[in-house]
Structure formats: C-alpha cells, structure tokens
Amino acid sequence: MVKMKKFLTVISLASLLFFGGVSVKDSLLPVPTVQAKTKYAKAKIKLPAGYTKSALLKAYQGKPSAKFIKASMKGMKENTFSRTNASESAKDNRTKINPNKLTKAQLQELTSFSLRLINQARTQLGLPKWVYSSGAQKLAKDIAKEYVANKRGINNGDHYVAGIVRACKKNGLNFDDNYVEDMAGYYEPRTKITMTKMKKNIYFALKQMIFGYTGPNEKAISKKSYYREWEHAGDLFNTQGSPHDGDYDYYGFSISKVGKVYSLHFIGVPHFAVNDPKYNLNFKVN
Template sequence: MKKNKFVLALISITLLMICMVEVQTSTEPVIAATQGYVKVKAKKKVRLYWASGKHSNYYALPKHRYSYSAKSRIGKKRRSAYKIGNNAHWILAKDVNTVKKAKAATYTKAKMVLPRGYNRTELLKAYEGKPSSSFIAACMQGMKDNTFSRNNLAESKADNETQVDLANITPDQLMTLSDFSLRLINQARDNLGLKPWVDSVGTQKLAQAISTEYEQNGKTIKDGHYVPGIVKACQANGLNLDDNYVEDMAGFYNQKQTLSMTELKKSIYFGIKQMMFGYVGSGESDRGKRSYYQEWEHAGDLFNTQGSLHDGDYNYFGFSVSRTDDICSLHFISVPTYVVKDKKYNLSFKP
C-alpha cells in the first residue's frame, strides 16, 4: 500500500448586372442543396451562362466565392460549368477554382485500455520486482495503444478554449481534472474486473492540502514524495497515518503558468499511463525501449494489487496540482476503504 453541428449554409449569389433586363422566371427550384464552393479566378467580371450555353446578361464578381449546387456540361460545346445562385446561372469551370471546405474540428474522448497479457497475476509479480518478459511486452503495447497523450485531438472545443492558471486553478477546473483522472483509472480497473474507485469530497480536500504542503515547502516530483507534508495533511484531515499511504504522483516540466485544459488533460493522461505500465521515460519517444519499463508500485496501488489482505479492494479518490520552479506535480490521492473503516487509522476523516 505504501506509495513511494454540422450546418448547411445556403449562400445567395451576388451578381453584377451590367444592363437592366426583364427578370426571367424558371421552373428550377429556387434553392438547391449546396455541393461545394468555387471562387472566381479573374480580377475582373466574368460572364455567366444559361444551361443552354447562351450568355446571360449577368456577370460574377471578381475574386468572389459562390456556392454551387451542381456541376455539368452545358450548351452545344458541352463546356464544363458550375450551377450557382438561385436563378439557374452557370459559370464556366475554367473561370473558377474549387474551394475546399474547411474540415470540421474533430474531437475524441480519452480512454484507457489495458492490452492482452496485462492481468493481476502478472502485475503482482512485477509489483514484487519480478516482471515477466511477456508482461513487459504487454506494458509496451499499452503505451503504444493508448494514444491521447500524443495525438493532436482534444476532448472538446471548450477544453481548447479554457485556460487554466496553474497558480489559481478554480474549483470547477480542478473537479474537471479530477473527474478526467478518475474516469481513466476506472476504465482500466474495469478491464481487470475491479470495483471502481469512488469520487470523494473528503479525499479531494486532502489532495488540495497535500499540494499546498508541496508548494509551501518548495517540493516537487523531482524531490520524490514529500512524506512530512503528506503525513501532516493526512493528520490534519483526520487520518492517523505516519507515512505515505495515499499518494501516487506524476509530473512534468513547464515554464508557462497558464495551460489549456487540453494540454493539462494530455499531461495527466501521460502520467497515468506511465504509472500503469511501469514506464519511466520522460516522454513518448522512448516508449519502444524495453529498458524504460522498470517500476510497477504505482500500478499496484492503482489496481489494489499488492499481495495484501486488501487486494481487490477499492479506494476513495481526489486529485490536485502543485507548481514550483516550473515543475508541475500531479497528485493522485486515494484513501483505501479499509483505512476509512479502521478506527486505528480513521480518527475523523469523512470520505
């Protein structure tokens, strides 16, 4: 236990009329579905045509973009043209360039999946310092398969637009990050048939107290677990613990005080992935190196698999972030259910 819309736009055509003519009626539908867009090449007006191939008395504006509803060959000369606007006008293909539609932003929900070969029996061996070759191979596959930390997709537009001040994270932002972390952990736990960890107000309060201890004492992940601060925060929150039994930690170097929610989520994702798969590299680039898979104590904690009487149990969860000297420490705090139930350890803590 110890933890060292899609929107269809119908755009009316703007035409430059050179001479006044009687408006011609048409049996064509007034509005047709947009198939795409074209842009006039020339810097001067361009002649428009009827479907018969004859000149109309209208011109297209130079360098203007128009929506088109059809492409066909018109007139006796069978010239390629695009049907634009609401009055059945056609513009020759030679006079325009097609305009590529901007791709809609794509978003993806981060998920964490354990690979074949990753099971609790093999995890326990690794936790005890004796990982099998096949388990290391499974962990390497896990680092490869779980891609959210290295792709360029966000979970939402809001995540891209939300800026998080690391020195002043709002309660709502922190809850978003905590929920994100817990979702990933529980997805992986579900793969192993384990009960989910539980979101906890009391543990969230503890997590914030622990991150405060780190900041006030100038400690970061670079220094390892700050046990005196963890013990102090635990005791202040009603837990009679004398060592680190609650914290798993990851982190990253960052000179910016403000990050987008997407950037933070990707860093958290990578940290959780590292802990689950025993990877000790500082980035994705070395994930293919077998020698970088060395430590599964965090995984034993995350999956309650440590060779104890309480294996297979579940914990109460909270999350916090501290930042000191451009180093962000991510504090994954969990209190085992047996600690909560034991009066020896729980003096007044309420999850």
C-alpha cells in the same frame, strides 16, 4: 500498519533523473504532440491482452514476465491521446487555464477526468471502481499546500512524507507514512495552457504509472529497458500482495507548483482504512 501503499520512488516525467542520470530540466520535458487535424473524442485507457492482475502482482514484486512487459509496451503505444492532436472537445482547446490557480469547476473537471481513466482500467481488470470523495479532495488540496509551503515537488525525487503525514492527521487519518499519494509531474514555463494540454499531461502520467514506463516523454516507448516500475500500478489497482488486494480507494486530485515544475497529486484513501477506527480518527468521506 498492514501494507496498503508502499513508499514509492517517484516515476513520472522526472523519472530519468533517478534512473538514467539526465538533468532535471531535460527529464521534465512537456509531452510532445503530433500536429494533425484535430479529432474530438473522450480519452480512454485500454489494457492489452496479457495485462492481468496476476501478472501485475509479479511485476509489482519486482519479477515482471516477458509477456507482461510486452503487454505494457503495447499499452504505451496503443493509448495515444497524450501524443496526438486529439482533444476531448473544441471547448477544451479554447479554454486556457492556470494550473496553479484552478477554479473550483476546473479542478473538479480534471479530478473527474483522471478518475474516469483510472476506473476504465480498473473495470477491465474486474476491480471495483474508485470513488470520488470530497474528504479525499480536501486531503489532496492540503497535501499540495504542504508541498508548496516547503518548496517540494516531483523534481526532489521522492514524496514529501512529513507533509503528507501532517495533512493526513489534519484530516483525521492516523497514518505515519505515505499510504495515500501517487505523484507525477511536468516542467512548464508558461503560466497558462489549454485544458486539452493539461488533460494530456494527466493522461501521460497515468499511462506511465499503469504500464511501468520510466521515460520522460513518448520518444522512448519502444525501448524495453524503460519498462521497470509497476509499484504505482499496484497502488492504482490495489494489487500489492496484501490482505486488502481487490479493495478500492476514495479519490481526490490536486496540483502544486514550485518554480516552473508542476506536481500532480493522485490521492487514494483506502476504503478499509476509512472503516477502521485505528486509522480513521475523524476522516469524513463526504
């Protein structure tokens, strides 16, 4: 298969398990927030000057420039929704959700939230927007079911490729590896959290992926040594040095839970693969 997504080492709230040698429990800490008067505003992702497609491609290939690392560090610092008392609405602060038993409306809200952030960043790079797809959403749900059924999650340190492949084939995609999933996650002992907290978890996960940050929380964002993985960013921005750079994906999102660890599944089905009968045997976009 022409390279679309690379089989990635998972970078998430669990990342230090693989890079820094800390325990799973310590590396899956909830994202801290600063207590202050609540400000209501839509969460946004802004890319700093110096964060360009050409610089990202070099970072994706393992050769980030000093200027690009500096821009990524600035991005982690300036995009603050995940670490402040900000919220998108008073309703989000009041609404308690069970991430393991989301209603259809709640899952759709979180899917739209994550897609909005991804597309905000893509637009700043001059890239076409990813497109929500009910087919990709079904695939995301089936992938989450595979993780749960086989007791797999972010804490295992890699993608559950066998389950991803089974889910893809079930949904009519002829893939033999992980070409669809980026994954993050968090540790949470509580059954219910607010919608605001869930959105902050998603925001932090996407911020990590975009800016190559491998720390488990916001405390080390000023340490240059934690910026070293932009493979997820290459996926989110279809910038991997392949013939399909600049393309877009069909998007879906899901959450799985094993024990007290929640895994976030960001699913992107490449547009070009959907249009290729070699890969699309019976996948329905909508």
